[in-house]
Amino acid sequence: MDWITIISTTIKAAINVETVLYGLAAIGINIHFGYTGLLNFGQAAFMGVAGYGLAVTVTVLGLPFWVGIAVGLAGAVILALLMGIPTLQLRADYLAIVTIAVAEIIRLVFRSVTFKEVFGGSDGRRGFSDGFYALNPFPENEYGFNLGPVPIFFNHRVLWVMFVGWLLIALCCFIVYLLMKSPWGRVLKAIREDEDAVRSLGKNVFSYKMQSLILGGVIGSLGGFIYGLAYGSVQPDVFGTETTFYLYTMVILGGAARVLGPVVGAALFWVLLVLIYGVLTEAVSAGYITFMDVTQVGAFRYIFVGLGLILLLVFRPQGIFGDKREIAIDAR
Amino acid sequence: MNGAKISVTTESGQPVKEVTSNAQGTWDVQVDKPGKYKVTLDVGSLPQNSEVRGGTNVRTPTVYEGNCSTVLFALQPKAAPGQAQPEEGGGSSFWTRAAQLTFEGLNLGLIIALAALGLSLIYGTTGLTNFAHGELVTLGALLAYAFNVGTGLHLIPAAVIAVIVAGGLGYLQDRLFWGQLRKRGTGTIAMMIISIGVAIFLRYVFLIMFGGENESYAQYTAQPGIEVGPISAAPKNFVAMGIELSVLIIVGIALLRTRTGKAARAVADNPALAASSGINVDRVIRIIWTMGGAIAALAGIMLGLSQNLKYTMGQDILLLIFAGVTLGGLGTAFGALVGSLVVGLFIQVSTLWVPPELKSVGALAVLIIVLLVRPQGILGRRERVG
Amino acid sequence: GGGSNTATQTSPSAAPSSAAPAAKGDGTLTLGTLLPQTGSLAFLGPPEFAGVDLALKEINEAGGVLGKPVAKIDTDSGDTTTNIASQSVDKLLAQKADAIIGAASSSVSESVIDKITGAGVIHFSPANTSDKFTTISDKGLYFRTSPPDKLQGRVLGDLIVADGNDTVGILAMQDSYGTGLADQVQKTVTDGGAEVVERVDYDPKAADFSAEVAKIKAKSPKGIVLIGFDETAKVVNELVKQGLPASKHKWYMVDGNTSNTNYLKMPKGTLDGVKGTIPGAAAPEDFQKKLIAVDADLKDFSYAPESYDAANLIALAAEAAKSDAGVDVAAKLIEVSKGGEKCKSFKECVDLLKAGKDIDYEGVSGPVEFNDAGDPAVATIGIYQYGGDNKYATKALEYRTGNIAG
Amino acid sequence: MHAESTITERKAAALAAFKDLARDPGVPKPDPILVVDNVVRRFGGLTAVEVDHVEVQRGSITALIGPNGAGKTTFFNQLTGFDTADSGSWTFNGRAMNGVPAHRVARSGMVRTFQLTKALSRLTVLENMRLGAQQQKGETFWRALIPGSWRGQENEITERAEELLARFKLDTKRDDFAGSLSGGQRKLLEMARALMVQPELVMLDEPMAGVNPALTQSLLGHVKDLRDQGMTVLFVEHDMDMVRDISDWVIVMAQGAVIAEGPPSTIMSDERVIDAYLGAHHDAPLSEGELEAQLHEAEAALDAEIEGETQK
Amino acid sequence: MNAGPESQQAVTDRSEHLEGAEGAVLRCDELIAGYLPGVNILNGSDLYVKEGELIGIIGPNGAGKSTLLKAMFGLVNIRSGTVLLKGENITNMKAHSLVSRGVGYVPQTNNVFPSLTIEENLEMGAFQVPGKFKERFEFVAELFPALKERRKQRAGSLSGGERQMVAMARALMTEPSVLLLDEPSAGLSPKLQDLVFIQAQQINKAGVTVIMVEQNARRCLQICHRGYVLDQGRNAYTGTGRQLANDPKVIELYLGTLAKA
Ligand SMILES: Nc1ncnc2c1ncn2[C@@H]1O[C@H](COP(=O)(O)OP(=O)(O)OP(=O)(O)O)[C@@H](O)[C@H]1O
Ligand SMILES: Nc1ncnc2c1ncn2[C@@H]1O[C@H](COP(=O)(O)OP(=O)(O)OP(=O)(O)O)[C@@H](O)[C@H]1O
Ligand SMILES: [Mg+2]
Ligand SMILES: [Mg+2]
DSSP: OOHHHHHHHHHHHHHSHHHHHHHHHHHHHIIIIIITOOOOOOHHHHHHHHHHHHHHHHHTSOOOHHHHHHHHHHHHHHHHHHHHHHHTTSOHHHHHHHHHHHHHHHHHHHHOSTTHHHHOGGGOEEOOOHHHHHTOOSOSSEEEEEETTEEEEEEHHHHHHHHHHHHHHHHHHHHHHHHHHSHHHHHHHHHHHOHHHHHHTTOOHHHHHHHHHHHHHHHHHHHHHHHHHHHSEEOGGGGSHHHHHHHHHHHHHHOTTOSSHHHHHHHHHHHHHHHHHHHHHHHHHTTSOOSSOGGGHHHHHHHHHHHHHHHHHHHOTTOSSOOHHHHHHHOO | OTTOEEEEEETTSOEEEEEEOOTTSOOOOOOSSOEEEEEEEOGGGSOTTEEETTSOOEEOOEEOTTOOOOOOOOEEEOOOTTSOOOOOTTOOOHHHHHHHHHHHHHHHHHHHHHHHHHHHHHHHHHOOOOTTHHHHHHHHHHHHHIIIIITOOOHHHHHHHHHHHHHHHHHHHIIIIIHHHHHHTOOHHHHHHHHHHHHHHHHHHHHHHHOSSOBOOSSSTTOOOEEETTEEEOHHHHHHHHHHHHHHHHHHHHHHHSHHHHHHHHHHHOHHHHHHTTOOHHHHHHHHHHHHHHHHHHHHHHHHHHSOBOTTHHHHHHHHHHHHHHHHOTTOHHHHHHHHHHHHHHHHHGGGTSOGGGHHHHHHHHHHHHHHHOTTOSSOOOOOOO | OOTTOHHHHHSGGGSOOSSSOOOOOOSSOEEEEEEOSSSTTGGGHHHHHHHHHHHHHHHHHTTOBTTBOOEEEEEEOOOTTSOHHHHHHHHHHHTTOSEEEEOSSHHHHHHHHHHHHHTTOEEEESSOOOTHHHHSOOTTOEEEOOOOHHHHHHHHHHHHHHTTOSEEEEEEESSHHHHHHHHHHHHHHHHTTOEEEEEEEEOTTOSOOHHHHHHHHHHOOSEEEEEOSTTHHHHHHHHHHTTOOTTTSEEEEOTTTSOOGGGGGSOTTTTTTOEEEEESSSOHHHHHHHHHHHOTTOOOOTTHHHHHHHHHHHHHHHHHHTOOOHHHHHHHHHHHHSSSEEEOSHHHHHHHHHTTOOEEEOOSSSOOOBOTTSSBOEEEEEEEEBOTTSOBOSSOSEEEEEESOO | OOOSSSOOHHHHHHHHHHHTOOOSTTOOOSSEEEEEEEEEEEETTEEEEEEEEEEEETTOEEEEEOOTTSSHHHHHHHHTTSSOOSEEEEEETTEEOTTOOHHHHHHTTEEEOOSSOOOOTTSBHHHHHHHHOSSOGGGSHHHHTOHHHHHHHHHHHHHHHHHHHHHTTOGGGTTSBGGGOOHHHHHHHHHHHHHHTOOSEEEEESTTTTSOHHHHHHHHHHHHHHHHTTOEEEEEOSOHHHHHHHOSEEEEEETTEEEEEEOHHHHTTOHHHIIIIIOTTOSSOOOHHHHHHHHHHHHHHHHHHHHHHHHO | OOOOTTOSSSBOSHHHHHHHTTTOSEEEEEEEEOSSTTOOSEEEEEEEEOTTOEEEEEOSTTSSHHHHHHHHTTSSOEEEEEEEETTEEOTTOOHHHHHHTTEEEEOSSSOSOTTSBHHHHHHHHTTTOGGGHHHHHHHHHHHOHHHHHTTTSBGGGSOHHHHHHHHHHHHHHSOOSEEEEESTTTTOOHHHHHHHHHHHHHHHHTTOEEEEEOSSHHHHHHHOSEEEEEETTEEEEEEEHHHHHHOHHHIIIIIOSTTTO
């Protein structure tokens, strides 16, 4: 078995762009769900709006990269307002279904033939990342180091995305840390517990929920940008409900309402995905496992990922960083 | 059409050839260079009582190397001057289409309702938002497939066995898994994520066992439709709808009227108090899981019968199921029915106006609007404050 | 390449550090596959894997490439809903694949093309149909053998017109394959003087297709074109249900949906007289038998020929380049695909190459002659017709070969 | 704690204000802080609240009593914006308050507690308390990002919170999650949190139900202190000892309407009130003898009933 | 808690318990229980109740009174110690099995099924004896006429006091032989409070063993045969109702002087 590759790909997965972009989006979910108790199941839409905002601005309108970022951010804020104004009055479970619906509508519109001219149909858009890579300070090369016998290298493009991405993550985590320590964060957490009580204490619940929705949405949209920039393209199906489910999984894995929870959750999720896959493929091709063939490994990987998720949460329902006491209170 | 005169010229107008159509109305021109050509039909050579549809008698096909290119002049009887062109036969009017779509909406809505009922039962009694419910739907369909195609049983007994087996699996699921988690005091949020894990797990087990393709049952595939008034539908649709409706109503009434049904609602409200009232909470939940599993399986079989089977079939309608449950009002059986019917109807009927690729958009938009007007769902009730 | 050779890989010198992205060949041609084992296109995975496997089997039986057996690493491309394709590519690159065959979905390919070509590795898709790839910046490393939509669309459109359908309805799966083909059919049909009275693009994941069919029914066209993959069986169900059977309307299918085992379960005669177009100069039957020998469970054969040809072409180009490095191989791919002595199998071709001749590989999926963009330039389309047993005759009604461009 | 026997200035003032008032429902007060007119709330066929006119005197402690289901909580809900009245209007400090959302009501100085407590479960007790404070700088987004800008205020708030917690015997629980409190502790927290708001009018919905009597007693002193600090208190309570002890004025509701008003001493001897609400044994805890008598009475009634049944 | 050894009437050590507990219907011995891992709420409390007795438990907020009832009733996990019902070990037995052994329980909070109607709530009360529903329903409707009028109203929309009535009524639907009441009078109007205390006594007279937790402590001690004062999860004082009610220490710490005045 090729342990070197397995270890190398696994370590890389822990810090790669996927971790970065899901991590960012998960930080957003953590603000929504973990701190404010908003069951926003439309996070993927924030990513999508940002990614497409950037892509369409640059490719269709021919405007520069920075304008695209601005449009994407504005799109996220507007989406938050549009989603929030009518739905933030709803009970949590209803909010969930409405946000799923909004996200699905957005995805379906992105991929529709009717709007193909703008959004590019099911293949999406590409060719908008040059502006970003033009800023790349790293000369063309492979960067990294050997961890013992394990090579960990990224090329200059990936490195640039990762650099920016991790910087953003650090920034977001710091902001979340500051906010959640502050009275502002206290109001959010209180809203999560009981809105009416918070209202009775003179806080404008709606406004706080909206602030939370916008903040989490904007941070989620950063994930969307990273997606678009890392892959050089956006496709509608990336921004489906499935993605949001995975984001929730990451948040809970890491521990809800913990500053670093979502990031660690994202890393863990990808590590799980890559490690299981690496071990399985290698074991199968080396003949250690005979009940599946190589082309079934993809499916078996998910079976084990599912199992892994189940086991993690069965034995650590509060997630990696979570507080067991909170979970005990949580029981109905 | 015999004897129509056709002339072919190049794009720039140089004549290539003139031909006359043969008895079958076909003709043939050999050209030696690829490019655009202009084909003109001599209207004068047509019979008196016919004309070219669309009016123009010129076609400009492009011929590519090594290919042939066909042009067609559709003829139609000449309408008497001043008289409107007769409606084309065979097409259906707006209202027949609306009727057909309403029927389809009910058809789909009932299947969703059945699936939604299972979800709602389990959510209602245990508070578990079960993202693996789509997989339970798939499970039923695939079980029936296994008995049907795998063992050669006719679909009807195969379906009955599948529903029973799925019920049993539902029971075991709670007995061996969810029940144990409850006992450990696992919170509902953690359970929800666990259910995502279960969904992934099951889905890919299905992929391995069943493969990634669409499959159909051995019987009732492509059953020809019959015309009933303005709609045309296959007999299997009517039978299926009948079964779905009766199951929904029976379960709905059972929940409202029977002791176990009431106990289930009591457990949903407050399990500790239910236990204090002498209700065996675990037993009630197991009954609900058994029923939920069986009903989900039935929904899957009906979906497979009306459509086809695929390992993601349940996942693909999960959103609609959730929409149905929520729209009706969480935790009420009749709410699930009403909500799902609304979802089904809107999906289908909205295609009268929106492109079908966006048909879910219509239904989801309605969902949003309804919830804005009635935040507690159609049949839900507002809770009191204070 | 050389996934098994871990020692060299980990030495610092092997860690890619030069500005030139091309890693030096290590003598073993390593093919990576990036094909759907999971996700919404999972049903396309088995035939594609089988195609590659079959080619590899034949290549290695014929002595391999550059005197060594060709190595292969399979990975999962998933679909666009998860980004696992990117992780798979990481793995392939880490294991020094020289060429990657995949992905099935244009969207997935788009998301990884930069990564693959940036590493100096060939990106060779057997199934991408999006026209974006023609113009994409790919360092000359992107190729595809995917079915030539434009030609197929033209042939099909022409066939429809020739059959005298003056009104046509199109039901097309809404993705780059479906809409691309549908666009071409629509254009040809309209140019030919018939009218496309209704065109419905549908979401293949939709819960059901009754509304789509109802929309077609409203116009009751003479000819109905079904463009899609295996969900077409559901559409057929619906057409029959809503009273638009093949006996009353003329149905046309495409390569993505002509071979589907579900048709056999339908009542006899359901598909009687339906016509379909499949790229490739030979009847698929023989080839399918060979595939089944590789994978006995195979039910669908979509893109198997294209995958098979892709693997063969890469092997031949490597042999011609006398190198297994991606960049070197890519430089020879166009050459071996056209202009020279025609040959049909790897063995035949490689013998010619060894004899110092210029070759022109004629594939199972068509003549495969690459243009400069790495797209196939010429193709052959066969027209097949179904009988009362819901199977299409193994002998095509006719073959049409032509330039794709235009 | 304040010496209870000494009548403070405020108490005196309040008593003076009520001295010459008529005992009619809806009687006008000299200096009302809250004036309510024609508030009606129906649930289906049931009219839960139908208050014609009522006023609450500023700087007083007013008790609102009435049988279960009389509509007291619903009335509170209307006034504080947690439910929308079918009709009616009311003013607080002269400002019309109907249709004003709950949080604005609270901000304008009218704060209520909930009968069925609303502990913010996964916040600590101390955080629950801090949340009550008004006009916190750190509650605006941008300032929250600069800890320096709110630290000082936060410390003050914490100090105030800790004082209150000590009074409410919750200081040992300060770092526990509020969700882990016992039923009575939640009541205490609910009230303490409302006091953190420092409102002008505090509306307490059964604050002492389930609170240990010894503690209740000490808290009553605190409530009187509140009045002395100029706060107005309107509270719902079924504990007549408490009502008698601290209230300056009592309003009685039954079946949605105000049926009587008056000082505690007179109201408790009002026939209607006794009938509707207090029952026969309202004015003093039952003595042993009375208890026996009562029991015999009840038994006799039961026996008679059983006889009646059997004879049927 | 510094349990005052100087208090003469009220007993604070286990000897009385061990003596008295012989032949008790229900007895708990050195219960240790809690909600969160590592935090014990009950720290070894003892309790016994004899056939036909009415027992009162009082104590400050958060003392663990409710926890004690819940522990006996199988709703809180007992970490050590035993609970015996008529000699049978019922430690950590499931609540519904206790109901079939004749134990009834009214919780302090969350004591109704909000989405069920009043009638259905009561029906759930009679879950194990559905045949008796009609007869018992008439009985409780007599006690709380408000409930009868509203029988179709969902309990979730009831006022606090109305809920309390439903909760009490629900427990009276079965005819338990041991009844655990957690603050049954809280939130009720004085008139109904009287009724509850009278009812408790009557039920007890009819042979039912009653354990009652109350913050209406003085009233409770007046009617009960014996009382326990619980503080910090331990028995601080025990004695007859009258003993406790007149013990100056108990008055100062737990009863207050308000009601006496
Ligand atoms: N949302 C509602 N739907 C239907 N009826 C309601 C609703 N809210 C309150 N009620 C009814 O209105 C009446 C008044 O209730 P309210 O809670 O105001 O009583 P209350 O005076 O506070 O009683 P308590 O002293 O028991 O708390 C009650 O009979 C109650 O059942
Ligand atoms: N669900 C819970 N999780 C954690 N701790 C709890 C929980 N419920 C109660 N506690 C803690 O257990 C202790 C005892 O609570 P319990 O409810 O038994 O008190 P009590 O004596 O009934 O008080 P009260 O008179 O206020 O009802 C309290 O300190 C409380 O903080
Ligand atoms: Mg009330
Ligand atoms: Mg208690």
